[in-house]
Amino acid sequence: xxxxxxxxxxxxxxxxxxxxxxxxxxxxxxxxxxxxxxxxxxxxxxxxxxxxxxxxxxxxxxxxxxxxxxxxxxxxxxxxxxxxxxxxxxxxxxxxxxxxxxxxxxxxxxxxxxxxxxxxxxxxxxxxxxxxxxxxxxxxxxxxxxxxxxxxxxxxxxxxxxxxxxxxxxxxxxxxxxxxxxxxxxxxxxxxxxxxxxxxxxxxxxxxxxxxxxxxxxxxxxxxxxxxxxxxxxxxxxxxxxxxxxxxxxxxxxxxxxxxxxxxxxxxxxxxxxxxxxxxxxxxxxxxxxxxxxxxxxxxxx
Numbered sequence: 001x002x003x004x005x006x007x008x009x010x011x012x013x014x015x016x017x018x019x020x021x022x023x024x025x026x027x028x029x030x031x032x033x034x035x036x037x038x039x040x041x042x043x044x045x046x047x048x049x050x051x052x053x054x055x056x057x058x059x060x061x062x063x064x065x066x067x068x069x070x071x072x073x074x075x076x077x078x079x080x081x082x083x084x085x086x087x088x089x090x091x092x093x094x095x096x097x098x099x100x101x102x103x104x105x106x107x108x109x110x111x112x113x114x115x116x117x118x119x120x121x122x123x124x125x126x127x128x129x130x131x132x133x134x135x136x137x138x139x140x141x142x143x144x145x146x147x148x149x150x151x152x153x154x155x156x157x158x159x160x161x162x163x164x165x166x167x168x169x170x171x172x173x174x175x176x177x178x179x180x181x182x183x184x185x186x187x188x189x190x191x192x193x194x195x196x197x198x199x200x201x202x203x204x205x206x207x208x209x210x211x212x213x214x215x216x217x218x219x220x221x222x223x224x225x226x227x228x229x230x231x232x233x234x235x236x237x238x239x240x241x242x243x244x245x246x247x248x249x250x251x252x253x254x255x256x257x258x259x260x261x262x263x264x265x266x267x268x269x270x271x272x273x274x275x276x277x278x279x280x281x282x283x284x285x286x287x288x289x290x291x292x293x294x295x296x297x298x299x300x301x302x
Contacts, residue, residue, distance in 0.1 A: 046099035061279035102151035180297025198250030
């Protein structure tokens, strides 16, 4: 199984030290912040952003979506201290996914709890403020025999535990993406397909068939980088850019340079939709369907 780790050079430094600022704050009028126990809080930390949703447990309806600029993941506790939702306890459930390429996938039979740093150390050198954690991929799925080993800022893990307790889950963003893709395609095993997700300077590529065949995060700085990695993975795994469908999600539009260039090399390129099985507030209608797939997909993570 060609599950390739990302070198440490793929981890980009924060682009700015500016204080957090809201990019989007979409709240449905039906959301009742006095009843946090009726909602799930899902958080996604990616390069330069903290994005969150509030999802009503009874109807599985996303009633809040916020997007904040964030200089670094370690700044999350400071953002939460002044935020009306992040720093409050009492949710029905809390899931937090971290971005970046500091991760690898390990066959479950080989995993031994307590050795996370050693496994990750084969591909990535943890910084003085980072720690290694593990998350088992969705059970009963083509990825269920894999464990995700990933690195994150210790301050993030400590804040999550202190604020939201031991039941709050911390995982890598690729685990949320894979969970969402498995949910989206259903129980039947379709033809092998390549899926792309773009979040700022990070391009995540996943190939799913009867099993999870490939999952990796690449650092990109130009549209040419995105095309290079996409075609490289297709060639390495025997996919044909002229015949095989490629589905893409993330921070782009049909007019963006990356999509325009990809379309000249991949004949059957299409945008993905929001995860099925969830409801979405009308407040989210102004957002493109292909955006926030990883964030919404946290709903399918244990």
